[in-house]
Amino acid sequence: MAYDKFNILTSTAVPLPLENVDTDQIIPARFLKATKREGFGDNLFRDWRYNNDNSPKESFVLNNPIYSGKILVGGKNFGSGSSREHAAWAVYDYGFRCVVSSFFADIFRNNCLNVGVLPVQVSAEFSEQIFNAIYDDPNTEIEVNLPNQTITLLSTGAQESFEINSYKKDNMLNGFDDIDYLQSMKSEIESFANGLLL
Amino acid sequence: MSKTLFDKVWDSHVVRKIEGGPDIFFIDRHFIHEVTSPVAFLGLKSRGLKVLYPERTFATADHNTPTINQHLPVEDPLSANQLKALEDNSNEYGISHWGLGHQKNGIVHVVGPENGITFPGATIVCGDSHTSTHGAFGAIAFGIGTSEVEMVLSTQCIMQPKPKKMRININGQLGKGVTPKDVALYIISKLTTSGATGYFVEYAGDVFENMTMEGRMTVCNLSIEMGARGGMIAPDETTFAYLKDKPLSLKGEAWDTAVAHWKTLKTDADAKFDKELTFSASDIEPMITYGTNPGMGMGISKNIPNAEAVEGGVATYKKSLDYMGYHENDQMIGKKVDYVFLGSCTNGRIEDFRAFASIVKGRKKADNVTAWLVPGSHEVEALIKEEGILDIINEAGFVLRQPGCSACLAMNDDKVPAGKYAVSTSNRNFEGRQGPGSRTLLASPLVAAAAAVTGVVTDPRTLL
Numbered sequence: 001m002a003y004d005k006f007n008i009l010t011s012t013a014v015p016l017p018l019e020n021v022d023t024d025q026i027i028p029a030r031f032l033k034a035t036k037r038e039g040f041g042d043n044l045f046r047d048w049r050y051n052n053d054n055s056p057k058e059s060f061v062l063n064n065p066i067y068s069g070k071i072l073v074g075g076k077n078f079g080s081g082s083s084r085e086h087a088a089w090a091v092y093d094y095g096f097r098c099v100v101s102s103f104f105a106d107i108f109r110n111n112c113l114n115v116g117v118l119p120v121q122v123s124a125e126f127s128e129q130i131f132n133a134i135y136d137d138p139n140t141e142i143e144v145n146l147p148n149q150t151i152t153l154l155s156t157g158a159q160e161s162f163e164i165n166s167y168k169k170d171n172m173l174n175g176f177d178d179i180d181y182l183q184s185m186k187s188e189i190e191s192f193a194n195g196l197l198l
Numbered sequence: 199m200s201k202t203l204f205d206k207v208w209d210s211h212v213v214r215k216i217e218g219g220p221d222i223f224f225i226d227r228h229f230i231h232e233v234t235s236p237v238a239f240l241g242l243k244s245r246g247l248k249v250l251y252p253e254r255t256f257a258t259a260d261h262n263t264p265t266i267n268q269h270l271p272v273e274d275p276l277s278a279n280q281l282k283a284l285e286d287n288s289n290e291y292g293i294s295h296w297g298l299g300h301q302k303n304g305i306v307h308v309v310g311p312e313n314g315i316t317f318p319g320a321t322i323v324c325g326d327s328h329t330s331t332h333g334a335f336g337a338i339a340f341g342i343g344t345s346e347v348e349m350v351l352s353t354q355c356i357m358q359p360k361p362k363k364m365r366i367n368i369n370g371q372l373g374k375g376v377t378p379k380d381v382a383l384y385i386i387s388k389l390t391t392s393g394a395t396g397y398f399v400e401y402a403g404d405v406f407e408n409m410t411m412e413g414r415m416t417v418c419n420l421s422i423e424m425g426a427r428g429g430m431i432a433p434d435e436t437t438f439a440y441l442k443d444k445p446l447s448l449k450g451e452a453w454d455t456a457v458a459h460w461k462t463l464k465t466d467a468d469a470k471f472d473k474e475l476t477f478s479a480s481d482i483e484p485m486i487t488y489g490t491n492p493g494m495g496m497g498i499s500k501n502i503p504n505a506e507a508v509e510g511g512v513a514t515y516k517k518s519l520d521y522m523g524y525h526e527n528d529q530m531i532g533k534k535v536d537y538v539f540l541g542s543c544t545n546g547r548i549e550d551f552r553a554f555a556s557i558v559k560g561r562k563k564a565d566n567v568t569a570w571l572v573p574g575s576h577e578v579e580a581l582i583k584e585e586g587i588l589d590i591i592n593e594a595g596f597v598l599r600q601p602g603c604s605a606c607l608a609m610n611d612d613k614v615p616a617g618k619y620a621v622s623t624s625n626r627n628f629e630g631r632q633g634p635g636s637r638t639l640l641a642s643p644l645v646a647a648a649a650a651v652t653g654v655v656t657d658p659r660t661l662l
Contacts, residue, residue: 017513018511018513018514018517019510019511019514020391020392020491020510020514022491022626022628024607024626024628024629024630024631025628025629025630028630028634029261029607029608029609029631030608030609030634032233032234032261032609033233033262033274033276033277033279033280033609034276035236035237035240035279035280035283036236036237036240037237037240037344047629047630047634047635052616052634052635075511075514076392076510076511077391077392077395077425080391080392080425080491081327081422081626081628082326082327082341082607082626083234083325083326083327083329083341083342083343084233084234084325084343085234085237085325085343085344085345086344088343103392103395104395105392105395105425106361106395106396106425106427107327107341107342107343107427110342110343110346111343111345114343114345114346115343115345165218165219165220165359166217166218166219167216167218167219167220167357168219168220177345178345178346178349178356178357179241179245179247179345179348179349179352179353181357182222182349182352182353182355182357183247183352183353185213185214185222185353185355186250186353188213188214189213189222189224189250189353189354189355190250192213192224193224193251193354196224196226197455197456197459198226198317198320198448198456
């Protein structure tokens with residue numbers, strides 16, 4: 001899919017310091033019935049964000065006006081469970097461009113990279129520092145620098161580097177996706193398939 | 199060089215390695231369903247692409263289908279729209295489509311194996327994380343996102359870095375009432391839901407060798423719940439016997455050639471794994487979960503652990519118990535049960551219904567329990583009738599529904615109400631998974647049956 005190029009993102013961040021946030025929480029199954037990709041942001045974290053009568057739950061961080069920004073900071077094992085790409089779409093559609101966690105579930109991380117959300121994995125210690133910085137000052141800014149593969153707390157200068165493979169990095173910098181690349185490989189794929197038994 | 203089973207299958211499907219990036223990975227078999235495929239087809243259309251090998255993709259409707267009155271039009275317009283999209287897209291691109299009402303319709307991970315679409319050494323994907331089920335046949339099978347569904351449709355490939363390798367060994371004799379589901383829930387309780395993230399698992403040891411194919415499917419199905427992308431078991435005579443003469447299995451000489459190749463699909467004696475774990479069969483008892491992820495499980499006779507005894511954050515753990523309405527040190531035996539769900543790609547096969555029937559036979563459904571018994575496919579449904587299981591469950595006060603994913607993810611009307619407790623043979627006990635506010639206890643078909651006839655959490659060994 002087409003998505004915005006990612007280069008250097010400087011933003012405030014929204015803290016969600018829970019572990020094992022699964023994709024059923026990110027977007028509950030009953031909202032997967034659309035046949036288009038847009039609009040899932042309205043139901044991001046639906047059951048944590050709204051009461052049964054659709055009134056906002058004031059205690060949930062997305063309903064707290066002091067926290068905002070394009071970066072979502074989650075706890076360990078973020079995005080576990082279902083392979084629904086709708087979870088990554090919901091995160092993107094809501095307006096986040098980057099999710100930070102000390103550990104990501106595999107499929108969710110992969111899905112994020114395919115839809116233009118940068119998953120940034122940091123150490124548990126740095127994750128703690130980020131949460132503390134946001135709680136000390138919700139206006140604190142974080143810089144996520146994809147070319148240099150660094151994440152920096154601008155208030156203190158604390159910095160960590162993060163991993164991303166060079167292929168995916170190029171894709172995100174340029175807003176490309178895998179289908180563009182695979183299309184260019186088609187004749188090689190076809191000759192591979194011709195050699196298969198089944 | 200020595201190779202693992204996983205290496206052998208993976209390496210033979212790499213079209214090209216990209217320097218510093220993922221492998222271009224060829225997919226033999228691709229399953230699609232109504233929920234995660236429509237947007238992939240939209241993508242194809244907007245780029246003007248075709249489906250490269252429509253004969254390698256198979257469509258079945260399962261996630262949002264009703265489990266009663268399937269002959270009537272689907273009432274929910276959004277679900278009906280998705281089902282129509284699956285049908286229209288399949289027709290337009292020449293993909294085999296087993297829609298609602300088709301005699302081969304059922305849950306994708308049930309109908310694939312039972313029709314012989316799945317085979318050893320295959321690479322199999324689907325926009326569904328429980329695609330890991332097919333690893334039971336010695337296939338590399340895993341769930342993908344919708345962008346990747348579009349990639350497979352258009353190029354039959356995805357781009358994947360090769361995962362690390364883990365082997366889980368379990369030897370010994372399983373105790374009375376201990377099923378493949380318990381083995382899987384036990385492993386997950388030891389590893390946590392992130393313990394195998396980044397790995398592909400091979401299950402080895404006589405516990406798995408002695409399992410039926412259906413048992414192996416249950417184990418591999420749950421690999422994703424410990425974070426693994428998938429799990430696999432080396433194909434053997436049990437595998438070949440299961441697949442022989444299935445509708446889409448190879449026949450005659452082609453079958454013999456394939457079996458000869460499949461017999462080479464095992465881990466070499468000196469092959470290395472990045473991680474190796476060993477458990478003992480005798481330590482496993484019937485399992486039940488008490489929290490809001492599949493790692494929060496324990497032997498049914500045990501008490502809920504203290505937060506301090508559990509890996510992970512105390513706040514997350516306490517939030518989870520609060521959601522469930524449980525407390526540290528609570529005993530699970532005797533806890534109230536409102537709903538029982540037998541079904542899903544984890545436990546919706548004939549052996550699961552046989553197990554359930556073995557306990558409810560000659561007993562009655564508890565008055566306080568609403569039970570949903572949902573076969574994984576029409577074929578399973580037919581066997582239930584043929585083997586007399588339908589009579590046994592009817593006699594005990596249960597009714598059989600029609601095939602589909604049903605209350606496992608509650609996309610259709612099979613929703614557990616807020617605050618109610620459901621003992622479920624499915625795969626996830628996440629908050630709200632079975633309906634907003636629902637509370638799920640994951641367990642085997644035996645534990646589900648014991649709960650269904652007693653109305654409370656009950657050790658099935660007392661009823662066997």
